[in-house]
Amino acid sequence: MPQDWRAGLAGLDLSRDSYVTVLTGAGVSAESGVPTFRGEDGLWKTYRPEDLATPQAFAADPALVWEWYDWRRGIIAGREPNPAHYAITDLENIFERFLLITQNVDGLHRRAGTRNLVELHGYIFGVRCVAEGTTMENLEVPLASIPPHCDCGALLRPDIVWFGEALPEGAILKAMEASRASDLMLVVGTSGVVYPAASLPVLAKEAGAFVLEINPDPTPITPLADVTVRGKAGDVLPEVVVAIRSFTS
Numbered sequence: 001m002p003q004d005w006r007a008g009l010a011g012l013d014l015s016r017d018s019y020v021t022v023l024t025g026a027g028v029s030a031e032s033g034v035p036t037f038r039g040e041d042g043l044w045k046t047y048r049p050e051d052l053a054t055p056q057a058f059a060a061d062p063a064l065v066w067e068w069y070d071w072r073r074g075i076i077a078g079r080e081p082n083p084a085h086y087a088i089t090d091l092e093n094i095f096e097r098f099l100l101i102t103q104n105v106d107g108l109h110r111r112a113g114t115r116n117l118v119e120l121h122g123y124i125f126g127v128r129c130v131a132e133g134t135t136m137e138n139l140e141v142p143l144a145s146i147p148p149h150c151d152c153g154a155l156l157r158p159d160i161v162w163f164g165e166a167l168p169e170g171a172i173l174k175a176m177e178a179s180r181a182s183d184l185m186l187v188v189g190t191s192g193v194v195y196p197a198a199s200l201p202v203l204a205k206e207a208g209a210f211v212l213e214i215n216p217d218p219t220p221i222t223p224l225a226d227v228t229v230r231g232k233a234g235d236v237l238p239e240v241v242v243a244i245r246s247f248t249s
């Protein structure tokens, strides 16, 4: 691994009450075996988002959409958090003020023990009644019936944010507030093209945060990052957290 990112971090002046945020995307779970969306082997290479990840697609064919989510739930249920997820939990334990903002729906950050987190795009094992709006956890893999129904008789949908849908208000407001308050923001494994999540590093940077990106490839966030670490999150994030700890008084 190139060492120059360490020199970049030497400018950090952190203490235990610094506010640290982490924005993650699908790349953080890639080494757990969860497919990303974009790139060579990404889901959107094989599936069209408009056929599967929009409210219109669900209205047109709920069974088709549920088949796809049932398949993905099966993949995720068999995967474990990787060293990147655990490194983020270690980072949380260094700082008194910390928020993990994830776009991922796989629940692997929760399973790695991170406590202060917002899941901007929902949770794949969450289901929501389309009539009553009530949400619950459903860990059944595979689902016994597709599409699943609520006790009230209405359809259940994945508790996921599809294209064109608003993000949970509490989650995005908390993420924006934390981004603006950040002294340090890590941006890990996201292509940085889906809004409003992609605007959070901009908010952090404009408010004076030090932005550190971890990604094997350049993204639209790269030009604003103070330091970029090129590599796989599971390989480099544990070392980055050790370095951040060493720069924290």
Ligand code: BJW
Binding pocket: 024, 025, 026, 027, 028, 030, 031, 036, 037, 038, 039, 042, 053, 103, 104, 105, 121, 160, 161, 162, 163, 164, 165, 166, 167, 188, 189, 190, 191, 192, 193, 194, 195, 196, 214, 215, 216, 217, 219, 231, 232, 233, 234
């Ligand atoms: C590694 C790695 C390793 C690989 N280690 N890294 C402004 C401008 C233009 C468009 C819009 C805009 N504002 C809103 C829009 C529309 C739209 C949008 O952003 N479209 C763009 C695509 C153009 N946004 C929305 O519709 C959002 N809603 C909204 O804005 O509502 C407004 C509204 C207000 C009021 C009322 C009504 C509406 C909702 C967005 C929902 C996104 N949903 C999805 C799918 C559902 C979840 C699911 O089924 O799982 O969420 S899309 C998909 O993309 C998923 C992800 O969370 C999201 C982000 O992807 P991510 O995580 O970045 O993954 P990848 O695959 O793109 O990138 C992986 C990265 O990892 C790569 O960079 C790799 O290099 C890297 N990598 N291996 C480290 N080992």
